[in-house]
Amino acid sequence: MEHVSAQENLRFMKWHGAGNDFVMIDSRGRKPVVSKGLAAALGDRNRGVGFDQLAEIRSSDVADIDLDFWNADGSRAGACGNATRCVARYMMDQTGKATLTIRTSRGVLEARADGDLVSINMGQPQTAWNEVPLAQEVDTAHLPIDGDPAAVGMGNPHCVFFVEDADKVDVAGIGPEYEKHPLFPEHTNVEFASIRSHDEIRMRVWERGTGITLACGSGACATAVAAHQRGLTGPRVRMELDGGWLTLDIRDDGVWMTGPTAFVFEGQLTPAFLKGL
Numbered sequence: 001m002e003h004v005s006a007q008e009n010l011r012f013m014k015w016h017g018a019g020n021d022f023v024m025i026d027s028r029g030r031k032p033v034v035s036k037g038l039a040a041a042l043g044d045r046n047r048g049v050g051f052d053q054l055a056e057i058r059s060s061d062v063a064d065i066d067l068d069f070w071n072a073d074g075s076r077a078g079a080c081g082n083a084t085r086c087v088a089r090y091m092m093d094q095t096g097k098a099t100l101t102i103r104t105s106r107g108v109l110e111a112r113a114d115g116d117l118v119s120i121n122m123g124q125p126q127t128a129w130n131e132v133p134l135a136q137e138v139d140t141a142h143l144p145i146d147g148d149p150a151a152v153g154m155g156n157p158h159c160v161f162f163v164e165d166a167d168k169v170d171v172a173g174i175g176p177e178y179e180k181h182p183l184f185p186e187h188t189n190v191e192f193a194s195i196r197s198h199d200e201i202r203m204r205v206w207e208r209g210t211g212i213t214l215a216c217g218s219g220a221c222a223t224a225v226a227a228h229q230r231g232l233t234g235p236r237v238r239m240e241l242d243g244g245w246l247t248l249d250i251r252d253d254g255v256w257m258t259g260p261t262a263f264v265f266e267g268q269l270t271p272a273f274l275k276g277l
């Protein structure tokens with residue numbers, strides 16, 4: 001641990017966003033502390049704390065804050081909608097501001113308080129094959145994979161299957177196979193969605209680098225985009241995930257996602273833990 005001395009405790013917070021499970025580290029005003037090794041150790045539910053994603057907040061010179069994400073295996077996540085909403089709530093509680101700008105590797109995103117809920121503009125979906133990215137030029141709306149999934153990028157790749165009943169899918173059984181499908185050179189998040197009506201979807205997810213989770217914000221956006229593209233739903237849908245509900249709104253300025261956030265607890269990583277990395 002280069003930037004935290006062996007005597008120093010490292011504070012972290014646990015947050016939930018619609019059931020998506022996050023650890024947040026606030027590194028504003030100091031050098032970033034998260035490395036692949038720290039993320040993987042902390043992400044291990046036996047060795048560390050456990051999380052779906054780790055978010056590190058940093059000082060920004062272009063937005064209110066900069067934000068970086070890691071998966072539980074220590075790999076980087078290009079986008080994380082639910083963690084972005086949780087970080088926005090944390091910052092809004094601290095500053096009293098109802099709007100916030102957040103720079104991620106996708107660019108500067110806008111967050112807004114919506115009563116108890118937090119909305120975020122996740123930006124424009126990426127539907128060009130090389131933007132997702134895919135390994136070869138194919139129609140992203142209908143991939144040449146059994147089950148006719150669609151590929152959508154939201155700053156990270158998603159492979160969306162439409163199925164009769166998402167609750168009957170063995171997500172843990174088949175997720176890993178699609179996560180590493182050769183059509184996705186950077187691997188992919190995998191969503192299984194059932195259309196309930198023109199404005200309601202049920203979705204379950206296998207996340208790249210983490211596995212089964214109770215929700216995925218960027219996956220919810222990708223699913224809403226793919227369903228709308230196929231004419232299955234309108235531009236605004238409610239989506240039931242295993243951990244709660246999100247609202248997705250496809251607007252001219254990007255895909256807006258709204259949902260709940262919850263602060264769970266805070267703690268400190270001991271010098272012994274940090275030394276063992």
Ligand SMILES: N[C@H](CCC[C@H](N)C(=O)O)C(=O)O
Pocket residue numbers: 020052053071076077078079080081082083156157189207208209210215216217218219
């Ligand atoms: N839970 C996140 C997405 C994580 C995606 C990550 N697993 C990746 O490698 O892209 C969300 O709310 O958007």
